[in-house]
Amino acid sequence: MAFENVGKVWTPTSLEEYLATRAVPGWIDSLTIHHTAAPSLVQRPSGFTIQHIRNIQSFYSRPKSQGGRGWRTGPHLFIDDDEIFGMCDFRSKGIHAASYNKRSLGIEVLGDYDTENPKTGRGLRCWKTAAATTSVLLRWLGIPKSASSILFHRDDPQTSKSCPGRKVAKDWFIDLVPDAIPSPPGPDEYEKPEVGIPWSYWHFAGEQWCVPLYAFLTAKGVPSDEVLANLRTSNGALYYGTELINGGFYVSKNSSPKPDESTWAPVRNLLEILES
Ligand SMILES: [Zn+2]
Numbered sequence: 570m571a572f573e574n575v576g577k578v579w580t581p582t583s584l585e586e587y588l589a590t591r592a593v594p595g596w597i598d599s600l601t602i603h604h605t606a607a608p609s610l611v612q613r614p615s616g617f618t619i620q621h622i623r624n625i626q627s628f629y630s631r632p633k634s635q636g637g638r639g640w641r642t643g644p645h646l647f648i649d650d651d652e653i654f655g656m657c658d659f660r661s662k663g664i665h666a667a668s669y670n671k672r673s674l675g676i677e678v679l680g681d682y683d684t685e686n687p688k689t690g691r692g693l694r695c696w697k698t699a700a701a702t703t704s705v706l707l708r709w710l711g712i713p714k715s716a717s718s719i720l721f722h723r724d725d726p727q728t729s730k731s732c733p734g735r736k737v738a739k740d741w742f743i744d745l746v747p748d749a750i751p752s753p754p755g756p757d758e759y760e761k762p763e764v765g766i767p768w769s770y771w772h773f774a775g776e777q778w779c780v781p782l783y784a785f786l787t788a789k790g791v792p793s794d795e796v797l798a799n800l801r802t803s804n805g806a807l808y809y810g811t812e813l814i815n816g817g818f819y820v821s822k823n824s825s826p827k828p829d830e831s832t833w834a835p836v837r838n839l840l841e842i843l844e845s
Contacts, residue, residue, distance in 0.1 A: 571642035571663075574655025575626050576619055581701035584653055588709040594660050597710055600703055601666045601673040601720045602742070603644065604733035609681035610691050616649030617679060622656060629664075640664050644675035646702065650694040653702055667727040669720055674706065682734020696737070700745040707746075711772075714746050765789075772833055777816055779833040782809075789843055800832065807832060814838050 579587060613621070625647070631637025644665040647654040657663050657675075665675030678699045686692045703719060712718045721739050722732035765788055766780045786796045799810045807817030817834040 571657045571661040572626050572630070573658045574645070575622055577655035578619065579653045579655070580651065581653065581698065581705050584702065585705045585709070588705065591659065591709075593710055596662060596672060597659070597674055598712065599669065599673040599718045599720050600706055601669045601675050601722055601725075602699065602703075602733050603665060603675060603677045603722045604682045604737070605647070605677050605679050606681045606683070606732070606734075608679065610679060610685050610695070613649065613679055616652065617647060617654050619654070622647060622654045626656065644677045646674070647677045647679065648695060648699045648702055649679040650691055651698055653698070666720075666722045666725045668725040669722075673720055676702065676706075678733055680734070682736045683731055685734075685736070687734065687737045696742065696745060700742065701747065704747045714743060714748060716743065719743055719746065771836075777835040777837065779816070780836050780839065782807075782814075782817065782832045782834040782839065785834075785836070785839050786842070791843075807834065809834075809838075809842055812838075812842070 577587075608621075626643070627637070629638045629640045629643040631639070633639045642657050642661055642663050645655075645657045645659060645663050647656060659674065662670055663675045664670055665677075666673065669675075676699065678695050680687070680692055680695055682692065687696045703714070707714055707718060716739065719739075719742070721737075721742075722728060723730055724739075766785055772779045782800070783793075783796055787793050801808050807814040814834045815838070817832065817838070
């Protein structure tokens, strides 16, 4: 059951399209990055094939008495030079880092970065693909990139491994990851209106800060019935009464977004609605 993504292959772009159709599992607050060590880049001169992934799955699931691990699950994704191979479904917790299995997707990058170079050639290609994948996943999860949302296996106090390799510095990798969701700017950089919505709900889109429309207006005392009566959509655009909410959007956390729960709007527009 857990290994149901074996056989799926994506690029970062097609992974993003796939994830848009998947509900965000509530258990994930971070990604844990690993290297495969064995196989190394040299041992996989053309990267992974689906058969390689099936072989790894077989090794994980075989009983220990037959030389396997006896696992019912494993890491979630394997990344090579330019592709992402599925292993375990994102709804299932994996097995990859003792302290992080309960809360983190496990991502394996092809190579042995105790010895192989992550900063040139194929090593760099693999790490760039890993960085793009990390960005896509964080955007799907709605989590800004940080040293606590991007974990390295070796951050786990329960391991003595150097994983994902001594040659990979965590700061270097985090810098390589395109910003999925900008971290909330500090007060010096951006003066945010005090609207009583926790920062974790803010979303940067279309170069403006947006908050959940329904949560915001009801928190400001607009009756729930009134909000829902005024909210409508037409051709993907969002209206409140007759007002077009320019820059409003859905967050497709559910396969069929509900206007009351997943409709976001620029905070500026919402303040105008309150004043009118
Ligand atoms: Zn590891």
